[in-house]
Amino acid sequence: MQKSLTFLAPFVVAASLSLPAMAQEEVKADTVVATVNGTEITVGHMIIARATLPEQYQQLPPEVLFKGILDQLVQQTALEQSFEGDVPARVALSLENERRQLIAGEVIEKAMAADISAEDLAAAYEEEYGSAEPxxxxxxxxxxxxxxxxxxxxxxxxxxxxxxxxxxxxxxxxxxxxxxxxxxxxxxxxxxxxxxxxxxxxxxxxxxxxxxxxxxxxxxxxxxxxxxDAPALESVKEELELQLRQVKAQEKITEMTDAADVDRSAADAIDPSVLTNLGLLE
CATH class of the missing domain: 3.10.50.40 (Chitinase A; domain 3)
Structure with missing residues (x-):
């Protein structure tokens, strides 16, 4: 299987090696920081790249990460442009899965971000603690x-x-x-x-x-x-709100899945051990 690229340049670099900084108020997600054969690399690309780094790297200060992330994106872009032939199945399928996962996550985020009414919160408290004995x-x-x-x-x-x-x-x-x-x-x-x-x-x-x-x-x-005695509503408000948001997320999943035209019958004929057969992707 394909291995993901790691930083080809050291992380620990002097801040003076990074690009000249723009005033923060001028910088947007689509602000271009570099081009590779005409292909733009933006601040948004860099922000996402940092957010997907392993936890230990995310702890490093931005002035240390900036050049390393930019180097990585430049190198990856140059390598991508040099690729010839058909995209391997494993890459195409990975991109499809990642797109599916990210967009589904956005739907769930919106469902969970919906306002929690005082009435819903009070009802959740009553259900959880209303009849609870000390x-x-x-x-x-x-x-x-x-x-x-x-x-x-x-x-x-x-x-x-x-x-x-x-x-x-x-x-x-x-x-x-x-x-x-x-x-x-x-x-x-x-x-x-x-x-x-x-x-x-x-x-x-x-x-x-x-x-x-x-x-x-x-x-x-x-x-x-x-x-x-049962805790006061204010002391468990955040916990109850999280529970209600999780319920909203699950309701959205159920609603969308039930509304979809799903046919799983073809899966019945598949041996589950096929999941370990990486050779099918070659």
Missing amino acids: TEEFNASHILVETEEDALAVKAEIDGGADFAETAKEKSTGPSGPSGGSLGWFGPGMMVPAFETAVQDLEVGAVSMPVETQFGWHIIKLEDKRLK
Whole structure:
């Protein structure tokens, strides 16, 4: 398969090597920065080229990237112009797929950019949180050790009057040990099942018997618990808006696909392993 071209010129170049800069207010997407045998390369081409670079290159400052991107586009244009013969099937099909993907993406972007009404937002909030019961949250500390024998010994020390936090600092192998074993506040599903069950069975201030999880053996102290009400609309507004936009996108996909005259019958006779046969593109 064809490999994509990489920069043929180094990225790390002095800013002084780049082309003289125009005043920003004069520059537009169709502003020509170079020509190759009469073929224009514009600022727009350069912007798109930068946007498709790997993440690590996009972090470089524009003054470093400018000449490298321009060199790449000039080289690619010269190479394209030198091509003779029919365009290979793999290239033609790649261009068709890329065009299809980009235009479809534009349709989805427009669908997702539609205004979200206050009524839709309120309805989404009511559906998500309107009938939700307050959830119970716990504030607990634990001491993590490797064996049940070690856990029983720690439990005996705590029952004998040893300070839980100081014992955690001394003996816990978990990352919370240095902070006295504190895990802070957590709700349902945030801890592994055995640990969560043990916490739910404790009274505030009580210390558990040893509890085994995949991490080792725990001695748990329930510091406090509380009921957490549903969040205010403003605090989840962005999350709900994103959900609504995703719904709009999916509705657009379904609407357009259902409206299209689609015939998949020919696919039934195709062996799926054909997807790995690159030789068909030669």
